[in-house]
Amino acid sequence: MTSEKTDAIVIRQVDFSESSRVVTFFSRDFGKFAALAKGAKRLRGPFDAALDLLSCCRVVFIRKSAGTLNLLTEARLNSRFRxxxxxxxxxxxxxxxxxxxxxxxxxxxxxxxxxxxxxxxxxxxxxxxxxxxxxxxxxxxxxxxxxxxxxxxxxxxxxxxxxxxxxxxxxxxxxxxxxxxxxxxxxxxxxxxxxxxxxxxxxxxxxxxxxxxxxxxxxxxxxxxxxxxxxxxxxxxxxxxxxxxxxxxx
Ligand SMILES: [Zn+2]
CATH class of the missing domain: 1.20.1440.120 (Recombination protein O, C-terminal domain)
Known part of the structure; x- marks a missing residue:
């Protein structure tokens, strides 16, 4: 398991549980990948508003082996699509x-x-x-x-x-x-x-x-x-x- 950093655009969001989402990113350094964003649906969640659709953000994620969901650990907004x-x-x-x-x-x-x-x-x-x-x-x-x-x-x-x-x-x-x-x-x-x-x-x-x-x-x-x-x-x-x-x- 390695922690990776990259700039990425949010291209899809799917609800995962009451408080979490699976977010698909298209990133500069890794191409497309999906990651579990725990707490992303909470009002004051750990990712604030960085994960709106088409937002560009700086993300940190833990890359898991194929077949296992990657885990998003940080997301900081660079720019919003507006x-x-x-x-x-x-x-x-x-x-x-x-x-x-x-x-x-x-x-x-x-x-x-x-x-x-x-x-x-x-x-x-x-x-x-x-x-x-x-x-x-x-x-x-x-x-x-x-x-x-x-x-x-x-x-x-x-x-x-x-x-x-x-x-x-x-x-x-x-x-x-x-x-x-x-x-x-x-x-x-x-x-x-x-x-x-x-x-x-x-x-x-x-x-x-x-x-x-x-x-x-x-x-x-x-x-x-x-x-x-x-x-x-x-x-x-x-x-x-x-x-x-x-x-x-x-
Ligand atoms: Zn011809």
């Missing part, structure tokens, strides 16, 4: 970040860049001057890139020919790639993708994590980028993220 009042869509945007981190990462799979992406996305969501759909699409694309599930945007998945932005392509969801018109047959169901969308996806995926791209994306490309990212997310999760129904991106 979008401007009345901005419910931004709150749901934060829940979406948490749902993807929870659903598409493995316990103790260390990914500091994913942590940085999540934290900067929460910060963008908290700033009322930012464009909500652009933030979410940037998060989706860079998230897929970080977990290795972003479709290959430079070559056809079947023939391997380079992608030319003056040709027509489709997104082949099950193979996680693009198909040129010569390779697009009935058996490969796929949605058409505009060249401008491929270009936009490339630009977002080549950006550093958390660098906010805004003002460049036209309405129809926003929708297509989002549709393509969601198809890849659904394919990986085996279901549609439940928070998506509150986030009508258009």
């Amino acid at each position: 979008p401007a009042s009345g901005e419910l869509l931004r709150v749901y945007g934060g829940y979406y970040v948490a749902e993807l981190l929870d659903g598409l990462t493995e316990d103790f799979d260390v990914a500091p860049s994913l942590y940085d992406l999540a934290l900067s996305t929460l910060n963008f969501l908290s700033d009322p001057k930012t464009h909500l759909p652009s933030i979410l699409i940037q998060f989706e694309v860079q998230f897929l890139r970080e977990i290795g599930l972003l479709p290959n945007l430079s070559a056809c998945s079947v023939c391997g020919d380079d992608i030319h932005l003056d040709h027509k392509y489709a997104h082949w969801v099950t193979q996680g790639g693009l198909l040129c018109s010569r390779c697009r047959h009935e058996e490969y169901s796929g949605n058409s993708v505009q060249a401008g969308t491929i270009q936009t996806l490339r630009e977002i995926s080549e950006c550093d994590t958390g660098v906010f791209v805004d003002g460049q994306i036209s309405g129809s490309q926003l929708i297509e980028c989002h549709r393509l990212a969601v198809s890849s997310i659904v394919q990986a999760m085996g279901r549609k993220p439940s928070t998506l129904r509150y986030l009508q991106i258009q």
Whole structure:
């Protein structure tokens, strides 16, 4: 048993007993992990308000062997996720970040860049001057890139020919790639993708994590980028993220 320290975002909470909760964190140094927070439900519990959903905190926990719950011993609030009042869509945007981190990462799979992406996305969501759909699409694309599930945007998945932005392509969801018109047959169901969308996806995926791209994306490309990212997310999760129904991106 070792005591570990890290910065972490609270991505899920489940009641465990009358006074305790199991809290799932996404941390900078250990990836995702769950820990028992004894007394977390008490009014003046040992963790104060550090464990609100999407709060970022400095935590200390005792790491147990696989199959046994880790134990949270300290949690100190670094920052709270607090979008401007009345901005419910931004709150749901934060829940979406948490749902993807929870659903598409493995316990103790260390990914500091994913942590940085999540934290900067929460910060963008908290700033009322930012464009909500652009933030979410940037998060989706860079998230897929970080977990290795972003479709290959430079070559056809079947023939391997380079992608030319003056040709027509489709997104082949099950193979996680693009198909040129010569390779697009009935058996490969796929949605058409505009060249401008491929270009936009490339630009977002080549950006550093958390660098906010805004003002460049036209309405129809926003929708297509989002549709393509969601198809890849659904394919990986085996279901549609439940928070998506509150986030009508258009
Ligand atoms: Zn091809």
